[in-house]
Amino acid sequence: MAEVRFIDALLGPEGPPSSREEQRREAEALDAYSRAVTSVAERLAPSVASLRVSRRVRGGRRLDGGGSAVVITPDGFLLTSAHVVARTDGSGRAAFVDGQDYDFKVVGADPLSDLAVLRLDTNGLTAAELGDAERLRVGQLVVAIGSPLGFGGTLTAGVVSALGRSLPVHPGRVVENVIQTDAALNPGNSGGALADAQSRVIGINTAVAGLGLGLAVPIDAATRRIIGALMTEGRFRRAYIGIAGGSRPLPPRIASSLGRQSAIEVVEVVEGSPAHGAGLRAEDLIVEVDGVAVEQVNDLQRLMAGELIGQPATVQVVRGGNPLSLEIVPVELEV
Numbered sequence: 001m002a003e004v005r006f007i008d009a010l011l012g013p014e015g016p017p018s019s020r021e022e023q024r025r026e027a028e029a030l031d032a033y034s035r036a037v038t039s040v041a042e043r044l045a046p047s048v049a050s051l052r053v054s055r056r057v058r059g060g061r062r063l064d065g066g067g068s069a070v071v072i073t074p075d076g077f078l079l080t081s082a083h084v085v086a087r088t089d090g091s092g093r094a095a096f097v098d099g100q101d102y103d104f105k106v107v108g109a110d111p112l113s114d115l116a117v118l119r120l121d122t123n124g125l126t127a128a129e130l131g132d133a134e135r136l137r138v139g140q141l142v143v144a145i146g147s148p149l150g151f152g153g154t155l156t157a158g159v160v161s162a163l164g165r166s167l168p169v170h171p172g173r174v175v176e177n178v179i180q181t182d183a184a185l186n187p188g189n190s191g192g193a194l195a196d197a198q199s200r201v202i203g204i205n206t207a208v209a210g211l212g213l214g215l216a217v218p219i220d221a222a223t224r225r226i227i228g229a230l231m232t233e234g235r236f237r238r239a240y241i242g243i244a245g246g247s248r249p250l251p252p253r254i255a256s257s258l259g260r261q262s263a264i265e266v267v268e269v270v271e272g273s274p275a276h277g278a279g280l281r282a283e284d285l286i287v288e289v290d291g292v293a294v295e296q297v298n299d300l301q302r303l304m305a306g307e308l309i310g311q312p313a314t315v316q317v318v319r320g321g322n323p324l325s326l327e328i329v330p331v332e333l334e335v
Helices: 007-011 017-047 221-233 252-258 274-278 297-303
Strands: 048-057 060-071 077-080 091-095 101-110 115-120 141-146 154-170 173-181 193-195 200-210 213-218 243-249 262-269 285-289 313-319 322-328
Touching: 017 048, 017 141, 017 154, 017 193, 048 141, 060 141, 060 200, 101 221, 115 221, 141 173, 141 200, 154 213, 173 200, 173 297, 243 297, 252 285, 262 274, 262 297, 274 322, 285 297
Parallel strands: none
Antiparallel strands: 048 060, 048 091, 060 077, 077 115, 091 101, 101 115, 141 154, 141 193, 154 173, 173 213, 193 200, 200 213, 243 262, 262 285, 285 313, 313 322
């Protein structure tokens, strides 16, 4: 009689070879994910502080609210969200995961980017490395570290779920190119670090957009300029011309001659503003400012730097299908 052998015995307890290989690969992938997240936690957690902000009240000072901050220099500069320190008297306490606790002072804040710089009177801090959010891709692993609900040194991981979001921060003003992530954020995470798998800080957590969605202000060339100005001058100056508008496709003939498809349509001109004085009108299409092409509102916002304040700027517009050149002298934006 032929020997009867059960198929289970032939396959073994782990299934066929192909199944075992799939299991091995899944285990390796999971382990690689765990290693990446663990590495970020070990390298970045010492650089993230839990903040308790304070304000003066009758009879003394009261700790009132909190958030998170990221060390950006060993000699005591920290980066956080402007709204975290907006209602304070400019001071508070910063605590680290090693138990160290320091007083801080607000060096400067910029509500229009929702960024603020703090200073501790100490040296030898572990500074985080700032990355470049312009290199991010949707689906990329990110890790958020902060003090949600007052629990310092808390880490959550997720992915970049969208890029290029806008975050309203002031009437008529938005932070552009905001990072959207599904890494869990809760009250107290604001001002904390959003990092990539190499432990580089590529965003500052700023808001909860909805269930399972968080937003972070990107660390890019524009925000680096703001951070530098806050550290050295305590504020970031912006030029203002006084328009409201949005992106609009150019007429085919104009698009062909300029070699691009969009411009900024002027929807409203503020009375008494530099734009009003220069003769800019609603429905004008702004195509260039001082020779630099503009297609989106954030293109124009980036150009409105402090250097333009009080300096004549040549604005190229299309009005009724015809090109027109206007000269505008921006003033300083008052927040």
